[in-house]
Amino acid sequence: MKLCEFVRPASLSQARASLRKLGPKGMPLAGGTALHFMPGKTPVSAVDLTHLGLSYIRQKGNFFEIGAATPLSDIQRYRGPRWAMHEICRRISTHQIRNVSTIGGNICRVFPWADLPVVLLAMNARMVIYSGKLKEMDADEFFSSQPARLFRNGDLLTAVKIPVLKAQHGFGSVKATRNAAAFSMVTIAALLELKGGVIAAARVAAGSAIPFPKRLRSVEAALTGKEPSAETFRAAAALAGTDAKWCKQEGMSAEYVAGLAEVSIVDALERAAEFARGRTA
């Protein structure tokens, strides 16, 4: 994507005003790493969001709040009680990319390889959007289709709120790649709530091997009320094909990808159960 102007607003309201004035010629810029690869012959004006105080992580009551312009490396290094976001951030691309690319850039325009939407769907995160005033949207609505739809009129993502996991909660994510820094072949994230030795609630999401990240509702239903055992996980994972049509990838048939996804679902569920039993890293 070509840039014809670089705008540095001094406040969030100025940023929104600039974007509204620019219309389709305006483009929010956070880390800018995705902008280099976006198609489009018409040059755009980049509106820089990196000097608006949107880079922070803090715990506020039952949520961790992550500013939209927080680099992935900060999320990777942060530690808070029962914090689980570092696991996936460490697996995104390379050190240099993680130092620049931001959580907002990863989720406001979802590319097929994006890992964070999968994790935020499973985590039941809430997005904070500035539209003159602040409003919140849950992950299911935010990722119901391409989130860029929400930002066409100059509105901006300001933060992502992630529920602090309780003692009975467990989270696990798995990203299957050909090599350490490669794009994902399939990404799975799972949140389990255990009560009295059974799974009281489950959220399982997938991405990369399907056209758009989504929750696997049949898998979730098959887990609920059952013991968190290897058999339960395998039986639930076998239903993933009901929720998702796995796509073939370079060198891999759709059947192979479906098998990979099933194994990854079982791994993510095992990690989540382990987390609930006390694993923290």
Add this chain to the structure above:
Amino acid sequence: MKTNTCSVSLSINGEKKTFATRPDEKLLDLLRREGYKGTKYGCGQGTCGACTVIMDGRAVYACLLYSMQAEGRKVRTIESMGTYDKPAPIQQELVAAGAVQCGYCIPGIIMSATALMETEKDISDEVAKEYMDGNLCRCTGYEKIWVALRRTLDRAAAEPAKKASPKGGKK
């Protein structure tokens, strides 16, 4: 819409500079045209690490930054490291280990290693590998680069102890 020219002010290797640029000029292109040619162009798409520089203490790819994103920032390039006559410890160790073949990846490797050493304390292999995961080398197979880095880290770890010991050593 025509592309405007604009200017960017930043610190490069400790010197304050202002350059005319374009909104879509990459930081890598600006650095190279201004003579900082040690920063290399490899893939131009954020995968090889040849263009690594340090911006405000963090290793970044200059090929994936617009020059305007460097406004007010402190940028360090390979030119801020040792010279031929007075190489920095990491440069000495890379040479001693035979870790430099064609040398194209080496400026980026040195900048990532420098960011590691200037940011972290008590550096484990895991942390070192994480800092180095964005730099590819097509020649060496990494083993010798790794040996050189480990030796540099061990040297740095031994240094404060040396400085702390009383002058004259053992009595």
